Amino acid sequence: MAKRNYRPLVSVKALQKTMGRYYAITNYHRYWGKPLRRPLAWVTSGAPVELLRAFKIHSAYPEQYAAIYSARKTTVALCEIAEAAGYSQDLCSYARSNIGGVLRPDLAPLGGMPKPDLLVACNNICGTVLKWYEVLARHFNVPLLVLDTPFLTAELTPQAKDYVLEQLYAMSADLEKITGRSLDEKNLVKQMRRSAEITSLWKETRQYCQASPSPLNAPDFFIHMAPIVVLRGSQEGIDYYRKLKAEVKERVELGQGAVENERIRLVWDNIAIWPQLFTFYKMFADKGACFVSDTYSGGWAIEQAPGTPMESLAATYTEVFLNRSPEFRANQLINLIREYKADGFVMHSNRSCKPYSLVQEVIRRKVMSETGVPGLMIEADMADSRAYAEEPVRNRVQAFLETFE
């Protein structure tokens, strides 16, 4: 008898509805965008979307679509298109598949992304987004706005904060020109408040996983993080997470775990392996191992920095975890392991994401030394299935899980 050891959430339906609505609205932007004077921006996942919302700009996220392309198993075909156009196979697979989808929308799920009226990139997550969006800017011939958030080797320096702040004001001026609207301060405050609320809800939802058994597992984090990425600042997003939080709370009260017979608690580091989202974590669930937290979806569970809206945006978006030192990130992982009483952690050495992955070994050592729990490294790619070798991965996972016996 096939034993099912993964408990799906009821909220998934609400999620599908919420996201479905978002994709539909986005895909039909060409019909309502102009009449409503609401341009479409392609935006990086770490961009200050609250500012864009204050200008009534609708945002679409290439990284988000890239994850869908992966789930729908179209990434490889799309990457091949980009590679044929000269883009090296060693470049970020989100970028390659996105470019493939731009060149051949007929090969992309959902017919690819709707054409942008502007591009907004923030390099707090990586330097690749700058190059990627330059390519898009040349292709679409639309304005490219870049928020340059200097890397923080330690704490946020006054000069970095001033620099980002000044850029935000300049960006605001550019957005006024592009939209023909002036910055609505009240609206910005409202967007920030909504963001803060959605972030709070997500944070609290994740915190329930400190319970044993954990009500959620890694696939849940990755699937249910979608609204916080693309609907941050919206009421629909808030409504959705209220629902999710309630369900997760109930699970804890009923002692329902995401994984049956949870006996190993783990923390996950890096982006998900989207093409193998379920099959990969099943290897763990089958042995009673549950991922009780992760550093990736947790990246959207941060407090807003204090100050005026612009000051808060400047600090919050510069201080994202990917823009911080290995020491900061090691501490983040150590805290998660302690708070969530994890027995070990797994790091995805993700070829596509250098900022996330290159520092993993030094982090792994520090974390193992400070917490005493073992850490496993898995080599793969977040979206390109050609970089996933099932046998070697299975071997490593099996060996790792055996150490808990």
Added chain:
Amino acid sequence: MSEINEQANSNESLELLLEEATLNGEARLQRYPKKKFFGYFCSYFPEELILAAGLEPLRLLPDGGNSTPAELPAYCCSLARGTLDMEIRGKWQDLAGIGFTHTCDTMQCLSGIWAASGHSKTVDIVPPVMLNTSGASRYYLAEMHTLMKTLMALTQQDIKKEALRNALKLCGYTRKLATELDALRPNLPSPLASALLRAGQVMPRSDYAQALEKCLPTLKEMAAPPYRRVKVLVSGAVVENDSLFAMIEDLGGRVVADDTCTGYRHYSGLTLIGAENPLSDIVQRYSEMPPCPCKNRSLNERLSYLTDLAQQRQAECLIIVIRKYCDPHAWDAVALSKSFRNNGIHTLTLEIEGADVGGQERTRLQAFLESMIEDSGL
């Protein structure tokens, strides 16, 4: 008598520089026992500050081989892996410190990894990426101030305005000489020019300036027009030896211009001296020099710069040399080769593991240059 002396000096200087280029700083302890070196990555690290701190800037280059230190995954460039490996082997122990400039993601990570697992003292500067954006210059200036303070703490010595101005002068002069050399390069063997330009990054700066000044007359005499040679523009990042340039020369090409970090781009840009705060002068030069792919001065500025450069030097083709896993150059290569092709300039994108070229590169370079030769009817 003095003419003969001059010639002898000139030849000696040339030999010195070529030796230094081969060593890449390896024999610094024996050759310059009284100097204290400070290592750095990247042409955006302000050498003036290192010099003003009484230290000699030493560009860190990998010493060959395919190193795979455990602290880095395989999918990053051999510049990072090689130099980190050398750190672990204790090759940089004598350095006063190591300066990291946050340019590409790999350098950004390397800084943190080095600090966590290396022995040397690391120092960071985080210049703006969007060099022309609001607040960028002000921010860059503040970063310079912070760096200056860090270097002062490192050396336990003050850095006065005069020291900065002297450093600016020395760097400005060096750049002027390098520019003269670069102007000659269409008429000099390709590996000679590349070696002489690299030498200036791996030896004491004033010694370099002196030696280059002395041998420029000899170089001018050596210079001969590149008849029947295919004129090549090379674009890339760090190229730590002359293997590629030698092969291009060997196969009938001539590198008439280079846009590489260890080549002319390191010395490019205007050095002005005149601001009340010398740091402002320094910021200006680094902000305005021809950008590398990690920086953005405008969407197509780099493209325009390279197009103009090709035109000025009458380059017939472009070779984009990309170190494996170097993302920024791999990104730019597409737009660059498309743009050049549209202008009728053939482009070859050559991916290499490090800087050494072998049979595989030879096949590609040769086929490329053969097609150029046939084209020009030679």
Added chain:
Amino acid sequence: MQKYFVGVDIGSLTVKVVLLNEDLETLGMVMNRAGFSGRDVATRLTEQLLADSGLTTQDVSATVATGYGRVTFPSDREVSEITCQAKGIIHLFPSARTVIDIGGQDSKVIKLSQNGKVADFAMNDKCAAGTGRFLEVMATALEVEWQEIGELVSTSENPTKISSFCTVFAESEIISQVSAGALKADILAGVCESVASRVASMTRRTGLEPDIVFTGGVAHNQGVVNALAKQLGFPLLVSREPVITAALGAALLAREILKA
């Protein structure tokens, strides 16, 4: 007075030599394993080829060497295998505009201009996938002889899919397919598809223009020929002796040296 020209292609695995006369008649061609010293083998093969036509090295007006070992072989000129391949193919197929060469250890796509000169090229010589080596590794794993591949593949109705881009991983993938009960013919068909697919990607970099000629050792393999033709959506022209086309090109260039 008849003149003779020699083209030598010293690859890392095999050496090929072609003997040509001024009237463009191929008097002989030979291929052999390179072994330890491709250069020595090339010398020996050249002498043998000449002897078979009643000639000696004195009778040779010019020699051109190509291939991996061209640099150290004593010749009048050494030319890249890309240029030689283009030369050889355009001679055999004047209508050729694209050349696909899949050899033992590398694969390349060459775009030819109207006058048969090299306009662009893409090479894969860093990775076994998409080369004869890939086929060899998989054939060995399946305990099939190289020569049997074509026939076996023709019986396949349901090719399997190989997703890894790495030969080593692909090998373990097909072993899993064997355990899962897939037919040898189907797996081999999948292997051929995989090779064809890698090469097809290269053609997208240079662009594809008919007529397309498929050459190199792997062109003997009907399984790959069919898979490639299907994936490209174009018929492929295949020479009767695909292994020696670069050596032929070298010999043709040797003839031109003298004319110059």
